[in-house]
Amino acid sequence: MSQSRLILAAAVIALVTGCASPNPYDNQGQEQAPRQGMSKTAKYGGLGALAGAAAGAAIDHNNRGKGALIGAAVVGAASAGYGYYVDRQEAELRRSMEGTGVQVERQGDNIQLIMPGNITFATDSSDIASNFYTPLNNLANSFKQFNQNSIEILGHTDSTGSRAHNMDLSQRRAQSVANYLLAQGIDGSRVSTAGLGPDRPIASNADQAGRSQNRRVEINLKPLPQVQQPTQQY
Template structure:
């Protein structure tokens, strides 16, 4: 009996410690909240370890570890998937000017006007292509979320003109991503014009920040997939 319990207990302890240590340092922008990976993965790992030990009668310690890893990842579900996607997006968007934000299972990418569009234009700027190529690659690898593209403008000009311009900006980004192989059924667009400014429209720099595109990633209905490899 002792020879069975010791490896099982060790396996459980190891998995729980790993889960507790897996904090999402990006959630709430520097908060200390535990990620869904740790919360659900740790609980699922307990069940997996017990099941694994029961299945592998010849080596219960090894079976417990295998079961814990497999079931723990599955129990973490979309949270684990989003953790992986967020980390990859942060790596790809480094030094591009694109900001990555995380709120729960949702990921937001903020692309300011100084890299996206010139004033009063819906034509993609030359230095915006590389970030978009990286996004397309990521969206094809991580394909379990919807992609909402929202265009914004500064407050210069009429509201009617700005609403139309913001729609065209969002559509320009969508068209490019789809042309790079992103599934069109996942993509939606809308224009918000000058609404929800993130900076003052009084200065040129503030207007450039408001002339932005935001991409919102949300789980597709029923998305509880294992992480992309």
């Protein structure tokens, strides 16, 4: 078989293997990944396979086809593993946040939770609103169940008032969310906070509707360093 065909076969084999193999994250979470279309597990496994095939072919100059097969199998399976974990976590978060007003968005292996100001805090306050406790309790349960992510909490404000005041308010709001999650048993080593004030608006501050969107708290979930896939040597 020609080297080019070996490299193509390597990618296909790794993709299939990555999706079919027992997954180390099977025991975390109860929700199954969505069934519509190609799952993110398959997609990331396939991308990893292609990257591994290229790396293996480049490193093994004497037998590029063999190097591609090894690289694709190892890297493809590893990439699919964490993608599978995030599939399950995303599905559980969407279920538990349904009807709360919290938006769940996903980019690659990162998940972002957007909590608008109308459910989080009263105007010019960092005290958690009463109707925000239920979403936070659900998040705490999810974060304990899925514990392979860092939890970055970002506070945002609109542009009303001085920048210094808004920077302080946004930090206090982010810290209030962090303190509540820590009180529910979340590992503090996973949690970080930052107040960004009015610096990252997602809508215009020229009208009330836009300012309401900008007053928000975001939580970014990213893989912890120890669960990042290591660089493989071939």
